[in-house]
Amino acid sequence: MDGGRLIFIISLIALVLGLGLLYSGYFESRPGKKKEKSPSPEEKFFEEVLRVDLSDQGLDLLPAELEKLSSLAELDVSGNNLVGPLPGQILRLKSLVKLKAGKNKLSLLPPEIGQLRNLEEVDLSENNLSFLPEEAGSLTKLKSISLAENLFEIFPGPLSVLPNLEVIDLSGNRLNKLPSDLTGMLNLKKLDLRGNKFNDEERERIRMNLPKTKVIFNL
Numbered sequence: 765m766d767g768g769r770l771i772f773i774i775s776l777i778a779l780v781l782g783l784g785l786l787y788s789g790y791f792e793s794r795p796g797k798k799k800e801k802s803p804s805p806e807e808k809f810f811e812e813v814l815r816v817d818l819s820d821q822g823l824d825l826l827p828a829e830l831e832k833l834s835s836l837a838e839l840d841v842s843g844n845n846l847v848g849p850l851p852g853q854i855l856r857l858k859s860l861v862k863l864k865a866g867k868n869k870l871s872l873l874p875p876e877i878g879q880l881r882n883l884e885e886v887d888l889s890e891n892n893l894s895f896l897p898e899e900a901g902s903l904t905k906l907k908s909i910s911l912a913e914n915l916f917e918i919f920p921g922p923l924s925v926l927p928n929l930e931v932i933d934l935s936g937n938r939l940n941k942l943p944s945d946l947t948g949m950l951n952l953k954k955l956d957l958r959g960n961k962f963n964d965e966e967r968e969r970i971r972m973n974l975p976k977t978k979v980i981f982n983l
Contacts, residue, residue, distance in 0.1 A: 831856040840864040878902035896920040924948040
């Protein structure tokens, strides 16, 4: 399904809502709420969508209308053909809590990722990422992130300053060491480092410095 067809689908849904019909498919909306001024059917649709699942659709572009979903909390665009930077439509979804964008061909996270400060769970596995921008350190609500099966040779520094981060999956990358100072990661519960290039000495150092963390190396 290409981007043009998705735009048509979203516009059609808005029209259906204007006729007072019910729709259930890709979208899940919040329960009705009272407003002083009634919005138009289109405005109401964009405001009330909480979840969008566009996974495994063969997309190389996302519909422009996506960025109008001001209350969107969960977005799944995994298993598509998204190439290059994370699409700008996603970077404008300030209410986003959960993002799944694995199994694409993404190679860059723009600095604007730091504006998505409600993010708690991120899956960017199986892409072509090799670093995180410094602005990712602003994602202070983040609890879980998967960067498995990417191209990281150096540990992504912003992850070491996120106070609520509990789970990091960096399996299947090209790491051979972690930062010398791991004190910012003492609340981490699970760190998956399988499929990297750590020697025995570095493995022992990591375990010693993260005594409360379940650190997983090669089986």
